[in-house]
Amino acid sequence: MIDTLEASRKARAVLDEIERAVVGKRDALTLVLSAILAGGHVLLEDFPGLGKTLAARSFAQTLGLDFRRAQFTPDLLPADLTGSFIYDQGQGSFEFRAGPLFTGLLLADEINRTPPKTQAALLEAMQERQVTVEGETFRLDPPFHVLATANPVEYEGTYPLPEAQLDRFLLRVGFGYPDAAEEWEVLRRRLERQQEEQTLSPVVTRDELLAIQAAVERVTVDPDIGRYCVALAAATRSHHHTLVGSSPRGGLALMLVARGYAVIAGRDFVVPEDVKAVAVPALAHRVTIRPELWMTEISGRTVVETVLGQVPAPTARDRV
Amino acid sequence: MGTTPPTPRGLTPVALGAAVLVLCALVAATFDGPRWSERDRVTDRSSASEDDERDQPEDEAAAPEDEAAAPEDDEPWLPWVPPADLLLLLPVAAVFIVALVVAARLRVVRRRRTLTRRAAVRASPHHDEPAPDETVEDGLLGAIDAGATAIGEGSPRNAIVAAWVRLEQAVVGDHFPHRPEETPSELVERAVASYRLDVEAISRLAALYREARFSAHPVTEEHRDEAADCLRRLLATITTTRLGGTRAP
Incomplete structure (x- = not known):
């Protein structure tokens, strides 16, 4: 068992190591790590070439996890992910050949390019942390995390994830374009490296990651903070731009990720600032905007930002 | 953020004023109505009298009296004074014009303030709040002093x-509104921009x-x-900066 300070030190070391490969995205990386420490899965949604795959691979390397990458194509079948029974002629019996789901960290690349049937198979495994093939159930050993990527601009030949499936991702994070200095730093490091491959050192082992996740479970969440998470999720439901607001799972996600965020900050308690920091990536993808506003700049993000500016934060007066 | 359609706020007072004027005009018309009706009635009566002349010659004496009285009723009492309904409209119109001028002036002042604030935002990182006045800082000083005294009490x-x-x-006041959605960090950020405070200490x-x-x-x-x-x-x-008159770093 490790304490919060040690967990925080290791988490920061992981981020420092990843920043050797992914330049200038500390905030986004902190959010992704918070979700992993909270035991969840992350959807990385951004334009091509912004380092989503690199980030996923970097997390796998530094967290000491087995890494598999599945390229989601239109002809991908559920069995290609879960694995299937193959007849062994020598033994005269069927044996199970595990698919890429049986790993520590799975990169589901371009998840919206595969049909809903295959998406559902992955998302079921993410939720249940087990896979059933031919009536036989196989458990996915912890830690099991999925980092899925999606491209938000290309809609031709894609199958956008329905809201119910988006809800299963603890966070949706975008990296955004780097500024000029950061972009040059990417180029400079490539020149310095003299090779395409970027290899990072493992910072923690699989067992240490489990210990950090256990430390996150011990983080104190004041009842007022919990009520604040509930109020934020509920406020997205009553917002006038919203068709369907966040489910209660959104409020739960908010609290869980806030705990991971608190541990990275070196605290064994959650403060309102943690909740606000993770609110947009934790809630925005769970909000469906009214159809008449689709062509405007209004989005799940703007709804959550508005709600953050309206819902009263827990104060000292609640206690005194 | 949003794309809420712009509301024509500037047109609202004008529309209201116009509506008031129209209403006044209608009221004035209502005042005029009975007189016109009376005149019509008199005219009708006189034409009826003419008919009666033919039919009933015994009423001859009464009819000229009526005809003579009708023009006398239409004559204004004081011809050089405008009608009473017009006199009623004048103060209303004056009030409306004054209201328009005041609204326009307020709009200009508000616009100027917004522009000044935007310019200040661009110019300074500490942009949100105006400078505190002495009485507000007195309250803050008192609160910190009381806090320092009472900090030894209880758990x-x-x-x-x-x-x-x-x-x-203590920091919340007229120029520093209470924002329930604010976290302690956000309050600190705002307070530092507004008051002369030791950033490290308050953080x-x-x-x-x-x-x-x-x-x-x-x-x-x-x-x-x-x-x-x-x-x-x-x-x-706070004490030092008040004596020296400069903002703490």
């Missing part, structure tokens, strides 16, 4: 939370408050001492 956890509550209540005090308020682990005498030190530094900074 360290409660003492730190109480000190923060005092500080929070540390906010961190101690968060720990006392939201954690379950023990809050010790060391935390209390640290909070007391922060309050003393805040007190010293």
Whole structure:
């Protein structure tokens, strides 16, 4: 068992190591790590070439996890992910050949390019942390995390994830374009490296990651903070731009990720600032905007930002 | 953020004023109505009398009297004075014009203030709040002083939370509105922009408050001492800057 300070030190070391490969995205990386420490899965949604795959691979390397990458194509079948029974002629019996789901960290690349049937198979495994093939159930050993990527601009030949499936991702994070200095730093490091491959050192082992996740479970969440998470999720439901607001799972996600965020900050308690920091990536993808506003700049993000500016934060007066 | 259609706020007072004027005109028309009706009635009556002349010659004596009386009723009493309904309209129109001028003036002032604020935002990182006045800072000084005195009372956890509550209540005022959605960090950021405060001390005090308020682990005498030190530094900074007249870094 490790304490919060040690967990925080290791988490920061992981981020420092990843920043050797992914330049200038500390905030986004902190959010992704918070979700992993909270035991969840992350959807990385951004334009091509912004380092989503690199980030996923970097997390796998530094967290000491087995890494598999599945390229989601239109002809991908559920069995290609879960694995299937193959007849062994020598033994005269069927044996199970595990698919890429049986790993520590799975990169589901371009998840919206595969049909809903295959998406559902992955998302079921993410939720249940087990896979059933031919009536036989196989458990996915912890830690099991999925980092899925999606491209938000290309809609031709894609199958956008329905809201119910988006809800299963603890966070949706975008990296955004780097500024000029950061972009040059990417180029400079490539020149310095003299090779395409970027290899990072493992910072923690699989067992240490489990210990950090256990430390996150011990983080104190004041009842007022919990009520604040509930109020934020509920406020997205009553917002006038919203068709369907966040489910209660959104409020739960908010609290869980806030705990991971608190541990990275070196605290064994959650403060309102943690909740606000993770609110947009934790809630925005769970909000469906009214159809008449689709062509405007209004989005799940703007709804959550508005709600953050309206819902009263827990104060000292609640206690005194 | 949003794409809420712009509301023609500037047109609202004009439309209202126009509506008031139309209403006044209608009222004036109503005042005029009975007179016109009377005149019509008299005219009708006179034409009827003419008919009667033919039919009933015995009423001849009465008819000329009526005809003579009708023009006398239409004559204004004081011909050079405008009609009463027009006199009624004049103050209403005057009030409307004054209201329009005041609204336009307010709009210009508000616009100028917005532009000034935007310019200040671009020019300075500490942009949100105007400079505090002496009376507000007196209240803040008093609250910090009271907090520093009372910090030794009760459990360290409660003492730190109480000190923060005092500080929070003292900074909130006319030029520093209470924002319920604000976290302690956001309050600190705003307070630092608005008051002459030791940034490090108030940030540390906010961190101690968060720990006392939201954690379950023990809050010790060391935390209390640290909070007391922060309050003393805040007190010293405000006193010094008020004497020197400069903002703390």
